[in-house]
């Protein structure tokens with residue numbers, strides 16, 4: 001049986017693994033970039049290291065098979081990411097890379113990228129990923145519900161996320177849960193934002 005529980009520091013390697021294996025629009029991104037560290041270094045590890053109290057995992061008894069991770073305050077997180085986190089890992093990357101990797105690196109180096117126009121209405125943002133074998137069993141809904149309760153306890157107004165426009169399944173999932181598209185999403189073609197009030 002798969003259970004939802006708070007993140008523990010010993011889960012870090014599994015979170016890294018889930019991030020890589022779901023990082024290509026929900027498919028396995030292993031070997032896609034100059035280092036498999038790239039996606040976890042941007043989209044997973046900074047969250048569990050700085051706000052572990054807002055990280056929750058799906059545990060099958062053997063290992064973590066999925067997670068939801070978040071920051072309560074996107075403005076503060078963006079500052080910390082650009083001032084402290086990214087400089088501590090950015091030296092691993094560079095040189096000649098694919099256009100896709102160059103785009104990811106440029107986005108990571110841009111502290112403004114996280115500040116959607118609606119950020120003050122929806123100050124928290126999240127990432128959620130489940131390994132294929134853990135999908136379609138209601139775990140995504142349970143992880144989001146757990147996170148929303150934790151945010152409500154902290155008095156956070158609302159929650160948003162930014163996702164690749166080509167991730168049709170994820171878009172359908174978020175809409176089913178009651179997320180609506182951010183008006184600012186029309187600003188960009190490759191990604192869009194979705195948001196929901198706190199529970």
Ligand SMILES: CC(C)(COP(=O)(O)OP(=O)(O)OC[C@H]1O[C@@H](n2cnc3c(N)ncnc32)[C@H](O)[C@@H]1OP(=O)(O)O)[C@@H](O)C(=O)NCCC(=O)NCCS
Pocket residue numbers: 022025026027128129130131134135136137138139140141142162163164167168169170172173176177
């Ligand atoms: C997207 C993801 C988090 C959804 O989690 P999940 O556990 O598979 O989804 P759930 O089983 O909890 O589904 C919750 C609800 O959404 C609906 N839903 C989920 N995926 C759907 C889809 N592709 N189309 C339509 N509805 C969908 C379910 O039917 C369910 O509805 P119900 O609760 O009213 O019965 C998960 O599939 C995943 O990790 N995918 C790969 C990584 C990824 O794309 N992450 C998101 C990046 S932005």
